[in-house]
Amino acid sequence: MRLATFFRPLALVLAGLAATALSPVLVAAEQVVVYSARNEQLIKPLFDAYEQETGVKVRFLTDKEGPLMARLKAEGANTPADLLLTVDAGNLWQAAESGLLKPFVSSTLEDSIPAHLRDPDNHWVGLSVRARTLVYNTDKVDPKELSTYAALAEPEWKNRLCLRTSNKVYNQSLVAMLIAEKGEPEAERIVRGWVANLATSPFSDDTAALQAVAAGQCDVTIVNTYYLGRLLRDNPDLPLQIFWPNQDVEDSGVHVNISGAGITRHAKNPDGALKLLEWLASATAQDSFAGENLEYPARAGVPLAPLVESWGEFRQSPLNVAFAGAHQAAAVRLMDRAGYR
């Protein structure tokens, strides 16, 4: 029977692997275990460097935030994880809210990371800043026409706006911050205005929205800066330019989100986790934590990648990013009502 011969070696391999996988992991040196929603190629170089510098082993496991939090909850007191690393503030807020994180005290972190990028209750801290800003087609838009996120809801932008889907957390955070800043009715008016101005149905990712602006399908879009950075790295001649919105004194500043981390409630090595956090907030680590993905460092005074530097300085919204989490559910419902898909 040929199938049997096909499967026999596999059965042996399977048995052997099951045996090795079942044997307990031997723990020798100190280690910190990280559950990370920030992807492997962005964190591994840093963890390798930390290991080299301190001798502490960093083991990590990547997944999306939702499953990682469900996993932490399910594992309870027996979780191996010491640190939860995410790519947006909303999920950190939610993790703290459901009791998965443990507050920490660190003057180092308080000194190096601005207050609006940290949890007011010290459950988590931002490590890099993701600015969500306007990008326009230089052939079709005079930057003088642009001013704020809200202004894109005005009728003069009819059929000129491209947006990414409201399923993405970045847009959910943006609308959540609009709610925090202006209240729900006004936020809904703005979102409805955006929807009315769309040139085409929302895109599944920021890069596609940028390409549509470059190709002239629409004139302006709202994206995270590093997507533009990646696109320009490969095609420097695209007619795309950044505009920093909400910069007038009476305005709120550019909407920022964070990639950040918190220590798990049942961490086996909370001290080691805090040390790793502090190291990630240090000047050297900040450089590559943000630079690797063309993001902005959370710590002030860290040099920027040349391309990022060329986009100029801007004023961030001083509202604490925790609001993004607190209003996120309301933001999703609002976008459902407004027909923003």
Add this chain to the structure above:
Amino acid sequence: MTASALPATVNQEARPLWPRLAIGALCILVILPLAVIFLSFTDPQGDTWRHFSQHVLPRLLLNTFWLLLGVGVGTTLLGISLAWLTAIYDFPGRRWLTWALLLPLAVPGYVLGFVTIGLLDFAGPVQSTLRELFGSAPQIPIRSRGGVIVVMALTLYPYVYLVARNAFLTQGRRALEAAQTLGFSRRQGFFHVALPMARPWIAGGLALVLMETLADFGTVVVFNYDTFTTAIYRAWFGMFNLSAASQLASLLVVLVFIALALEQRSRRGQRFTSATRGDHSERLPLGPVARWGATFWCLSVFALAVAIPLVQLSIWAWQSRGDFDSRYLGFLYHSLVLACSGAFVVVALGMVLAYALRSRPDRVTRVLGRFVILGYALPGTVLAVGFYLPMSHLDNLWIKLGSYFGQHWSPLLGGTLTAMLLAYTVRFLAVGFNPVEAALHRITSSMDEAAKNLGASPRQIVAQVHLPLLRGGIATAAVLVFVDIMKEMPITLMTRPFGWETLAIRIFEMTSEGEWQRAALPSIALVIAGLIPVLLLMRTSDTRAHNSVNKDENGF
């Protein structure tokens, strides 16, 4: 009694107990994750449901309905036409097209979707070039309902193709001949004889397609097409409401269960038992125009579903070749180990299930038999969490037990391959079961009786009568499960041991931050690795061709 008792007991009239036990054990495995999902109703979400019913449900139900209908019709047309052509007729390129048409199995739907949109959307090369040449270009509405249906039909048709081809190979030509002696034309023979005879296969393959369509997240997200699945994830990740998400998911489970039960009912009273060992007659010739027409049709499907995306992927992979390093050997090894062992376990359990249903075809067993394959229709991440929760609970109990003895026992299941294989079983049992069950349908009880009268033991009946006839079904199931596990993300992500990275996880790492170009490298590796079982099966069938006339027997 319609079916034989297998393994036969001394008293032939006695109903064996083992089928109930086997199905019971599988049920427990499947019930745990489903119970987690259904238990969400203990946390009522009235307000959220009011919001859903007003602003979300009407559109997503309509969207899901059209998607199922479109993909169902599309895969049936593609699958049956390709299967009929390659099984019955001879035309230029038939040999390699026969297996090449299976390759979409190895191309994940979201990859084809992303490539198609990239090529055809406003900013893509096709429309851009047209605009440059003529000043304006017709808008191709690729990011639309039609677009997502076409792409999903092109990636999922092999489920129908594979099983339908198997059916046509073993009975098609003979059925056609019989029909012609009765005065039917070829066309009438196809519609009135061959197609109805192949129905259980096609229904089985189509059921897989529809369940996979319902569970799909990757492809619909690329098209920003809202379905049940996207609503589930929006409620979970966007509104942080896992309860409401689970309740939506349980609605999905109920719908699928009803659909499966209806399909089962419609088949009641029909028997499909034209089993023969292969088909020895010659392939039918086609006219000069029809010959090339057949080639053109097969080639077009191959080009759209495989060649174009592969070329685009290759270009991207070349651009990101700097990512390639020795770790890829490890990714490949892990993927293969998971897919091989998973295919083995899932198909073995699928066979157990199929035999259990055959030996004990009463209503309760049948209903339970449908129940245990529901995992395939659930969005992967929901199922992964549903599986992980009871598993962790068990582990926590185990660790607690250890602490009573003053011991530090490491988790029993968490982070082991066993856990991964159990989770894959819950997810893919339908895939391991449907093709085997369809093949088993054709073995008549009279064949068992005959073997028995000749003095064969139950084991001999299975080994010498059944297995050779089931080979095609088993091979089909094994290939499908293998490829499905290779592509699977959520369960692999959730249950893998530390450092156990696979090709699919590599793709996840790249696409989760929108780095589609860099995901091309692992995608290509995945497609190539997915070729392995197809080629292996081809080789086995080729060797057999030297010894027997039956070179097409196992479907390749």
